[in-house]
């Protein structure tokens with residue numbers, strides 16, 4: 001859902017290959033031919049964002065039920081039923097693209113860079129999530145806050161971590177992602193760090209995060225099923 005398309009680049013899908021992706025999904029409620037693409041990662045497919053998506057933010061303004069475009073398309077199209085987990089990468093701002101993603105989601109993962117002081121931003125994002133829950137999507141919940149770009153040599157990292165854990169307690173994932181050169185190199189090779197350098201600290205941190213999320217999500221899904229009953 002990010003017009004910059006970094007998730008697509010990082011999974012080896014070049015700009016010229018990005019037609020019929022999330023723009024079509026949002027604006028036409030449909031997918032182009034072969035829009036769901038295989039990636040270098042087993043069992044992971046991708047719908048690319050294309051640069052047209054930048055215009056969608058404005059094109060959506062006069063559209064009826066504009067907050068629900070993505071949710072409706074994902075519910076109606078049979079292609080989506082084949083996937084157990086769908087991750088939506090969001091742009092940095094809180095416009096209609098992000099709002100569509102929040103309305104279509106069950107949970108949000110919030111990455112927090114430990115390089116500068118961003119706690120206020122997180123508090124305002126929590127309020128937004130609460131507002132979206134009340135107005136548009138009662139299922140939406142916070143999966144967790146992820147501390148990333150953590151640098152042990154930088155005292156600010158430690159301060160941000162302490163503050164985040166004091167403020168948000170169990171919402172903060174136990175796993176933190178360190179600043180790691182291998183993570184920054186991987187996207188230019190079109191593969192994620194766990195394939196680029198599986199032994200790196202970046203790869204092992206993301207693997208640990210995956211395990212933590214799966215564990216937390218199992219509990220959250222059980223709670224959701226009970227609430228639905």
Ligand SMILES: Nc1ncnc2c1ncn2[C@@H]1O[C@H](COP(=O)(O)OP(=O)(O)OP(=O)(O)O)[C@@H](O)[C@H]1O
Nearest residue numbers: 004006092148149177178179180181183184185187
């Ligand atoms: N832990 C890390 N260590 C080193 N480099 C990292 C780390 N995490 C991300 N990067 C690098 O920083 C850049 C931005 O990361 P990423 O795309 O995940 O951030 P973003 O907030 O989604 O940015 P954008 O708004 O551009 O999409 C990428 O080049 C990525 O490889």
Ligand SMILES: [Mg+2]
Nearest residue numbers: 002006089090
């Ligand atoms: Mg991004």
